[in-house]
Amino acid sequence: MTEVLPVKSVGIVTARDALTVRWSKREIWGVVREVAEGEEEDVRAKYRLRDVQDWKVGWAQRDLRASGPAQAKVAPILYRPFDTRYTYYTGRSRGFLCRPRADVMGHMLGENVGLMTCRQSISSGWQHALATSLITDDSMVSNKTRERGYLFPLYLHPGVGKSGVLPFSPWPNGRHGRRPNLDPGFVDRLAEAAALRFVSDGAGDLRDTFGPEDILGYIYAVFHSPGYRARYEAHLKLDFPRVALPGAPKLFEQLVLAGRDLLGLHLMESPDLDDPITDYAGPGNPQVGRVGWSNGTVWLDAAKTNARQRHRATGPGQYGFHGVREGVWDFQIGGYQVCHKWLKDRKGRTLSGADIALYQKIVVAVSETIHVMTAIDGLIDHFGGWPGAFQAETQPAGRPAGLAVAAESRPAYEVGHPTGDSDR
Numbered sequence: 001m002t003e004v005l006p007v008k009s010v011g012i013v014t015a016r017d018a019l020t021v022r023w024s025k026r027e028i029w030g031v032v033r034e035v036a037e038g039e040e041e042d043v044r045a046k047y048r049l050r051d052v053q054d055w056k057v058g059w060a061q062r063d064l065r066a067s068g069p070a071q072a073k074v075a076p077i078l079y080r081p082f083d084t085r086y087t088y089y090t091g092r093s094r095g096f097l098c099r100p101r102a103d104v105m106g107h108m109l110g111e112n113v114g115l116m117t118c119r120q121s122i123s124s125g126w127q128h129a130l131a132t133s134l135i136t137d138d139s140m141v142s143n144k145t146r147e148r149g150y151l152f153p154l155y156l157h158p159g160v161g162k163s164g165v166l167p168f169s170p171w172p173n174g175r176h177g178r179r180p181n182l183d184p185g186f187v188d189r190l191a192e193a194a195a196l197r198f199v200s201d202g203a204g205d206l207r208d209t210f211g212p213e214d215i216l217g218y219i220y221a222v223f224h225s226p227g228y229r230a231r232y233e234a235h236l237k238l239d240f241p242r243v244a245l246p247g248a249p250k251l252f253e254q255l256v257l258a259g260r261d262l263l264g265l266h267l268m269e270s271p272d273l274d275d276p277i278t279d280y281a282g283p284g285n286p287q288v289g290r291v292g293w294s295n296g297t298v299w300l301d302a303a304k305t306n307a308r309q310r311h312r313a314t315g316p317g318q319y320g321f322h323g324v325r326e327g328v329w330d331f332q333i334g335g336y337q338v339c340h341k342w343l344k345d346r347k348g349r350t351l352s353g354a355d356i357a358l359y360q361k362i363v364v365a366v367s368e369t370i371h372v373m374t375a376i377d378g379l380i381d382h383f384g385g386w387p388g389a390f391q392a393e394t395q396p397a398g399r400p401a402g403l404a405v406a407a408e409s410r411p412a413y414e415v416g417h418p419t420g421d422s423d424r
Helices: 025-037 040-046 057-066 104-107 161-165 184-194 212-223 226-231 249-266 328-330 340-343 352-381
Strands: 076-079 085-088 114-118 131-132 151-153 277-282 292-294 297-299 320-322
Touching: 025 057, 025 085, 040 057, 040 151, 057 226, 104 151, 104 161, 114 212, 114 320, 131 212, 131 249, 184 212, 184 249, 212 249, 226 340, 226 352, 249 352, 320 352, 328 340, 340 352
Parallel strands: none
Antiparallel strands: 076 085, 114 131, 114 151, 277 320, 292 297, 297 320
């Protein structure tokens, strides 16, 4: 990853999440105004703040006052999987945010998409990859000490931080002057393997051309292969994930299509998210209590749960989301059990109608992700499995080696329609 996408950094460290990350634009703007305009001791007392080596109340006030608070600097941040909140982003270190990582996160303030993953893993299994179009917290994928998340932006925008890392980029500027954060040597090798011509902005047609967004889709599909995660788990615990080159152009094309589906789901842009597979039953604006799952239902008021059994409820509650399959409830991204974590972090809060609808979309996203991941492994098996499908001139299993790949019947994965049953 560090060779493929050279510009990267650990996610943002706020040093004071409770102060600097809030649920809404209005809430963070109110905090910013109070911190900027208040007396230091009053701010310290109201928000129960204490100074530490890398963050001090006085530094935060100086940062906010440097150019005057501006609502334009209120920015969404992907705080945890599918959990977008708001912060105030000036880009200055040891200010309102302790370490804003402006040289990389600055690229995410424009039109962009990035991939967050970890250098090391101590969790059981490896599931440490998630795409975002926003700036990110360093614990977005996991908050375990050795699983800090690194963000790899796909595009570099002019005038931001480390954009000069690629001074000899052979490609012209794209939208808004951006360039792909891609190693030219890797792109050349992938172009040869895929038998396609590279275009330096957006996506290609996958018949004659491919683009940066196709490369990201391909990588994303590979990283979501259960076979990849199992086969290389020992390596993934020690270093960044590695990118395998496809053994056949058709394999590249189909993995790109699968990756596009996953990206649409995880960026919350897929039209599939508008088709709920759960029913919410309960009061119009429920308060989140103890969150647990039993018999296909996520309860918001479970009487008791067992954390060692992935927060199973020992009995039903009175209100919750019906129709959540066990595999969906158990699904993890990084160090988080997604469907539990999102609700647990809202314990004591009242869910709005929009919150309920968003949670239902998260359940769809997870359910569809499971199906696409299964389809990805089926596709890779069709081309020879691991590692055969990623060796040069691979042909689909059971076909004469002399036949052109382009003449092969289409593999199991169809864009927008993963293999498997249709009820999700």
